[in-house]
Amino acid sequence: MTTFKNPEKAHSPYILDFVPTPAGEVPRVTGKLKLRDVLGTFMVRWSVNRDNYRVSPGLYAIGDPTDSSDVFVTANYKLSFDHLRKSIDGLNAWILVLDTSGINVWCAAGKGTFGTKELVNRIRMCRLEDVISHRRIIVPQLGAVGISAYQVRDRTTPAATATLTAGSAGSTKPLKLSFNGLKVSGGFNVVFGPVKAEDIKAFIRNNYHATREMRRVTFTFSERARLIPVDFVYGKYKLLIAFALFFVLSGLTRKGVSFQLALEEGPYAVLNILMAYVAGIVITPMALPYLPGRSFAFKGFVSGTVAFVLTLLINFPGLNFPEMFAWFLIMCSISSFTAMNFTGSSTYTSLSGVKKEMKVAIPIQLISTIAGLVFFIIGRLF
Amino acid sequence: MDDFVYLKNVVTLELNQEKCNGCGMCLKVCPHEVFGLKGGRAHILNRDNCMECGACSLNCPMQAIFVKSGVGCAAGILNGILNNTEPSCGCSGNQSACC
Ligand code: SF4
Ligand code: SF4
Numbered sequence: 081m082t083t084f085k086n087p088e089k090a091h092s093p094y095i096l097d098f099v100p101t102p103a104g105e106v107p108r109v110t111g112k113l114k115l116r117d118v119l120g121t122f123m124v125r126w127s128v129n130r131d132n133y134r135v136s137p138g139l140y141a142i143g144d145p146t147d148s149s150d151v152f153v154t155a156n157y158k159l160s161f162d163h164l165r166k167s168i169d170g171l172n173a174w175i176l177v178l179d180t181s182g183i184n185v186w187c188a189a190g191k192g193t194f195g196t197k198e199l200v201n202r203i204r205m206c207r208l209e210d211v212i213s214h215r216r217i218i219v220p221q222l223g224a225v226g227i228s229a230y231q232v233r234d235r236t237t238p239a240a241t242a243t244l245t246a247g248s249a250g251s252t253k254p255l256k257l258s259f260n261g262l263k264v265s266g267g268f269n270v271v272f273g274p275v276k277a278e279d280i281k282a283f284i285r286n287n288y289h290a291t292r293e294m295r296r297v298t299f300t301f302s303e304r305a306r307l308i309p310v311d312f313v314y315g316k317y318k319l320l321i322a323f324a325l326f327f328v329l330s331g332l333t334r335k336g337v338s339f340q341l342a343l344e345e346g347p348y349a350v351l352n353i354l355m356a357y358v359a360g361i362v363i364t365p366m367a368l369p370y371l372p373g374r375s376f377a378f379k380g381f382v383s384g385t386v387a388f389v390l391t392l393l394i395n396f397p398g399l400n401f402p403e404m405f406a407w408f409l410i411m412c413s414i415s416s417f418t419a420m421n422f423t424g425s426s427t428y429t430s431l432s433g434v435k436k437e438m439k440v441a442i443p444i445q446l447i448s449t450i451a452g453l454v455f456f457i458i459g460r461l462f
Numbered sequence: 463m464d465d466f467v468y469l470k471n472v473v474t475l476e477l478n479q480e481k482c483n484g485c486g487m488c489l490k491v492c493p494h495e496v497f498g499l500k501g502g503r504a505h506i507l508n509r510d511n512c513m514e515c516g517a518c519s520l521n522c523p524m525q526a527i528f529v530k531s532g533v534g535c536a537a538g539i540l541n542g543i544l545n546n547t548e549p550s551c552g553c554s555g556n557q558s559a560c561c
Binding site for chain 2: 275297374438
């Protein structure tokens with residue numbers, strides 16, 4: 081944990097130096113983000129080098145923490161870590177980084193890697209009880225999906241530790257320890273902090289109490305916009321396949337496939353598909369509150385229709401009726417499907433709800449895609 | 463406009479008020495203000511706001527809350543169906559949300 085070697089520091093420009101503690105040396109990090117951190121964040125958002133953006137799990141110091149300083153818990157995803165250290169810049173505190181395999185707090189909590197077990201283990205491995213004299217650790221509220229405060233307290237009380245050790249040594253009876261006259265510190269007390277790291281200072285000023293606003297998960301325009309790059313890049317291969325398919329289909333005549341025709345009309349087909357994709361993945365999230373309906377598939381269908389009308393106005397005076405109908409079906413299916421995938425990025429959709437919506441939407445999307453293809457081919461052979 | 467409500471009457475959330483001791487933990491961990499506290503007992507205020515994250519049931523010391531938790535993510539559910547497993551997100555770390 082605390083055996084950081086110098087080579088590590090060379091790769092971690094955010095580490096300033098090392099602080100001696102009763103549990104060994106702890107790296108001290110800066111709360112200032114450097115150009116490199118900001119660039120890194122940008123790259124991660126566009127899915128470049130995303131999987132290797134991790135921080136070593138363990139204990140870190142920021143400022144000049146003492147044994148009475150606060151402890152903040154986060155995931156070992158570099159963006160979560162950066163966000164936290166930036167938000168508590170100027171405070172003297174400890175940061176406990178859990179091993180979530182480089183996944184952010186919310187996602188990792190959902191998977192259970194940002195969980196009770198990892199937190200309890202990490203507290204032990206870092207010998208946190210030797211570093212601090214109090215027993216309060218601050219966990220971001222969204223971590224509550226994986227971390228159970230009362231279980232952490234139970235599992236970190238000294239008696240629980242003793243029972244565990246005795247149990248694993250093969251003893252059938254749990255070992256009872258009595259601490260006669262000894263003052264034993266209790267288990268660790270998880271306090272759930274605000275949802276957003278930038279509220280931490282206000283949370284502390286408010287006597288470690290998260291206000292109603294700090295506890296709520298929002299889904300504002302900028303929060304939605306930030307998610308778009310990742311989603312946009314996500315479907316790139318499927319998009320390329322669709323491009324290729326329609327390029328070939330565009331060249332279809334009664335006498336076979338004409339390369340000349342594909343070159344002339346293929347770009348329009350590619351543009352239509354791209355418009356539908358953008359309608360689903362960019363327009364739907366942006367205009368989310370203004371699109372009618374509650375299900376994402378329907379919202380995507382609406383923005384797909386808008387995209388269809390736009391393409392009709394722009395570049396298709398010469399379309400015959402089956403072709404027009406085909407594009408309507410295909411564009412709406414693409415938009416509806418990609419919009420539905422945005423449920424994964426949203427902060428308010430439930431598993432039961434998405435399942436219900438998919439049961440209705442997937443068959444419709446499939447059928448209308450197939451029907452669209454059929455109409456398109458009919459239209460080409462007209 | 464940050465207040466979104468998803469589909470109505472779908473969530474699996476259940477609260478057993480008999481078991482509740484009024485500790486208020488569920489109010490603290492819920493990101494969508496689903497619970498209220500009255501007369502020393504929790505009650506469900508905004509059922510349709512629940513996103514089935516499971517934080518409340520995991521943190522209720524009295525096991526008074528049940529919810530079949532999971533991530534409301536279409537790609538994850540599709541993966542689950544295709545691989546014949548539970549819904550699983552292929553997420554590798556976005557900023558504020560999953561998948
Ligand atoms: S966490 Fe459980 S015991 Fe506490 S108020 Fe909520 S339902 Fe009641
Ligand atoms: S499952 Fe999550 S959103 Fe639903 S009530 Fe519990 S904490 Fe709130």
